[in-house]
Amino acid sequence: MTTLVVGASGATGRLLVRELCDRGEYVRVIVRSPHRLPEALINHDRLTVICASILELRDDEIAQYVGGCDAVAFCLGHNMTLKGIFGHPRKLVTDATRRVCNAIKANASDKLDQSDRLDKPTKFVLMNTAGNSNRDRQEPISFRQQCVIWLLRVLLPPHLDNEQAADYLRTKIGQNDGAIAWVAVRPDNLINEDQVTPYEVYASPTRSAIFDAGLTSRINVAHFMADLITREEIWNEWRGQMPVIYNAV
Template identity: 55%
Template sequence: MTTLVVGATGATGKQLVEQLLRMGQTVKLIVRPTAKIPETWKNNDRISIIEASISQIRVDEMIAYLSDCQSVASCLGHNLNLKGIYGKPGKLVTDAVKLLCTAIQKSSPDKPIKFVLMSTTGYRNRGLRESISIGEKLVMGVIRLLVPPQLDNEKAADFLRMNIGQQNKAIDWVVVRPDTLINEECVTEYELYGSPIRSALFNPGKTSRINVGNFMARLIVESSLWDNWKGQMPVIYNKRS
């Protein structure tokens, strides 16, 4: 199985790629021409690297890149600096999701392509009417105004929920929502929930990036796990000791 990964050189994207390789998968990466690519990736026969800015890829080009892929995973995010937060492209994640979905649907695959999108517990799944406190609503409103990437992440997940939906013939999807991301060396036990069990702002949990990568890779590889979460937005926390 071949998976197209975007956002592969980010802190979580690297973990996803390594987990896919550990599970015997082949990966195709779209990375910025200026991205720092691990040397071990350059010499790996199971990795194909496409150097391109995803915001400049045309639909017909993306169709070609997807021609031998059975799954797609996005760990795209904005760099945490002034240019990354307030510069262009402001809708990096949303536009990439739309591009990928358009290309998948125009390619008319024989069976649905799996699409796994990394999001955040700061996104509320309105399809489940997930409730938050008034205080959290006020703070999130301010964050959306002052930190554009938050709104970008929300619109990307909303596009899958509302525009692709549950019965699309070309695309099946899962949106993975980690809480506060931390770095750990090894995969540890983690817990999965259909909705957040704590406040992302006032009582956040922790999720290691390697655990996010492991869960996203398992969704792609393990059919039973995929069937369990298809069309949903699971929340992942590191298991509490």
């Protein structure tokens, strides 16, 4: 199995790449700065590094890099600097998600034209946030939290970007697309840990992401995303959903 990881140089992306390689998977990564990857990963014989900015690639280049991949994992995010938060591109995750999905569909269409047969859909695993609601489930949100989320949408472009990226998968790809199947993983307050620890996964938040946030270690997020990619029973359980992951208390 081959997985394309976008955002592989980030704090969670690096962990996901290592987890997949350790499981014997082949991994391609698109990174602007390969020096941000650990040396042990760069030299891994199952890793292919593509030096590029995802939004600066041509459509045919994205299709080429997606081609032959069984899964795509997005750990892409905005840099937590003034330029990263308020500068362009403000729709980094949404636009990259849309373009990669279009590339997957283009490849699937070409394959059908050649053989009239399409294997199982490409898995698309998006790292999102517990602060984003799954509007397919009509998750209850307190009035106070609704007010804060509205302010975040207005004042912090990355939050709106995360919402719109997940909404693209929900509404544009949906549940029955022949080329793409998806899961949007929603961690809560992210922390760093050295080892995978017990964690819990729910279909909807069990606590307020604003007023009673839980903790989720990045390494646990990477482990769960790798499970979605490599373990069919986990994938089948969460396909087309937005599971929330917390460290076990």
